[in-house]
Amino acid sequence: MSERLLDKYNKVFIKSFKIKKDKLKKLKYQSITQWDSVGHMSMIGTLEDTFKITFEMDDIIDFSSYEVGKKILKKYKIKV
Amino acid sequence: MKKKTLNSTELLDYQPNRYPFLMIDYVSKFEPGKMANGYKNFTNNEWFFPIHFPGHPNVPGALQLEALAQMLTVAITTLPGNKGKIVHAISHVVKFKREIFPGEKLEIETKVLSWKRGICKGIGKGIVSGKVACEAEMTITIPEIFNKFLPKK
Numbered sequence: 001m002s003e004r005l006l007d008k009y010n011k012v013f014i015k016s017f018k019i020k021k022d023k024l025k026k027l028k029y030q031s032i033t034q035w036d037s038v039g040h041m042s043m044i045g046t047l048e049d050t051f052k053i054t055f056e057m058d059d060i061i062d063f064s065s066y067e068v069g070k071k072i073l074k075k076y077k078i079k080v
Numbered sequence: 081m082k083k084k085t086l087n088s089t090e091l092l093d094y095q096p097n098r099y100p101f102l103m104i105d106y107v108s109k110f111e112p113g114k115m116a117n118g119y120k121n122f123t124n125n126e127w128f129f130p131i132h133f134p135g136h137p138n139v140p141g142a143l144q145l146e147a148l149a150q151m152l153t154v155a156i157t158t159l160p161g162n163k164g165k166i167v168h169a170i171s172h173v174v175k176f177k178r179e180i181f182p183g184e185k186l187e188i189e190t191k192v193l194s195w196k197r198g199i200c201k202g203i204g205k206g207i208v209s210g211k212v213a214c215e216a217e218m219t220i221t222i223p224e225i226f227n228k229f230l231p232k233k
Contacts, residue, residue, distance in 0.1 A: 029231045037230050038170055038221075041199055044229075057229060060197070064231040 002079060008050055009073070009080040013066060016043040027066040051078050084109060086118075086154070094157040095150055096166055100127045103147035104188065107154055115191045116155035120147050124182045139180040144214045145172055148204035152190040152218055156200045165222045170199070174216040184208050190218075198226030 013024055017034040029035055035043070044060055047053075047069075053076045055063075063069050070080050086094065086107035095104065103120055110116040122129075122139055129137035153167045180186060190204035198221050205215040 037226070038199075040230060041197060041226070045196065060229045061231055 005078060006080045009047075009070070012043060012046050012050055016046055024066050029064045047073075051076065053078070084111075086110070091118075091154065093163060094154050096164070097146075097150060101146070102150070103143055104150045104154070107151070110154055110158055112155065112158040112160075113192060113195055114155065115189075116151050116158070117187075117189045118151055118154075119188060120186045122180060122182055122184055122186065126182070129182055137182050139186070141174070141176050141214070144176065144180065144186070144206055145174045145216055147186060147188055148174075148190060148206060148214065148216050149218055149220060151188045152192070152200065152202045152204055152220060155190055155192050155202065156195060156220070156222065159195075162222060162225075165224055167220050167222055170219040170221050172216050172218045174214060176214050178208060178211055178213040180206075180208055180213050186213065197229045198222045198224070 010021060010024060013019065013027065014021060017032060017039060019027070019032065019034070027035070029040060044055060044063065048055060051073070059072045059075065063072055073080055088105055091104065091107050095102065097103070104118055105120050107116055107118040109118075128140055128143065132138065132140050149169060149172065157163055157165060157167065185208065187207040188204065189207070190202055193201045193203060200220050202218050202220070203216065204218060206213045
């Protein structure tokens with residue numbers, strides 16, 4: 001795990017959803033009001049810009065939590 | 081699409097709003113996925129002038145914004161596969177700079193900044209007699225496309 005990459009990953013969520021770092025581990029789609037449908041697409045776009053990747057459609061649909069997102073990023077050779 | 085203008089009848093295929101809420105008359109230039117320009121003429125016959133306001137008729141700001149959003153919609157619905165699709169607003173930030181009165185023509189210019197997964201971010205401005213009357217940053221969506229990318233709960 002690269003701490004620098006993890007830090008980047010965390011910052012996307014903290015900035016997109018305006019939440020604190022200690023809330024990230026349990027964070028899921030629609031578990032907070034900020035992570036709604038529009039928030040989801042905005043966060044996905046920010047991740048793409050941050051890591052210079054383009055998600056496949058299935059991965060955007062499967063990206064249902066902070067932890068699941070880490071596994072999905074591995075497919076793009078980003079180990080956070 | 082080879083056509084570069086849409087008259088008042090043709091634009092109905094790319095803009096789902098109808099009287100009394102259709103706020104664009106003519107699309108004078110468009111590039112699918114990039115931009116759409118056109119205009120709306122406001123005559124004394126508009127339904128809102130008698131009530132907004134008696135003695136001082138002018139175009140409601142909400143309808144000026146609607147005109148910009150409807151034109152931006154055309155820039156997206158003219159893309160292949162999007163014709164006739166319903167478009168919703170997500171967020172708009174708008175500034176009003178000048179009142180618009182009966183008899184005036186609102187020239188509308190809109191530009192797409194990004195179009196991805198059913199979400200369009202764009203800007204637009206409305207010009208009357210060479211001066212900017214309103215301008216907006218807009219985010220609109222085609223739910224039919226957008227919803228395909230959402231996680232299942």
